[in-house]
Amino acid sequence: MANVQETSGVANPAELMAVGELARRLRVSVRQVHRMNKAGLIPRPLRIGGVVRWHPDEIDRWLKCGAPERSGWEQAATQTVGDENT
Numbered sequence: 442m443a444n445v446q447e448t449s450g451v452a453n454p455a456e457l458m459a460v461g462e463l464a465r466r467l468r469v470s471v472r473q474v475h476r477m478n479k480a481g482l483i484p485r486p487l488r489i490g491g492v493v494r495w496h497p498d499e500i501d502r503w504l505k506c507g508a509p510e511r512s513g514w515e516q517a518a519t520q521t522v523g524d525e526n527t
Contacts, residue, residue: 458494
């Protein structure tokens with residue numbers, strides 16, 4: 442699947458959201474979540490093994506920020522991390 446970040450040991454998979462959970466949260470279809478992911482409109486998911494998941498906390502923060510496109514969201518996250526290190 443495109444637009445997926447590879448990871449290992451980042452989070453407990455049971456605590457992460459599956460595509461169906463994200464679809465319900467966003468009130469869209471599973472197919473629409475896949476379209477949004479491919480278009481870069483939602484935060485980048487994690488791939489654990491062959492499974493795609495999202496961090497619920499990241500989705501909450503993303504929604505509170507007005508659900509920006511992935512590029513803007515990642516840029517804001519990078520700036521926030523940089524601000525914490527100064």
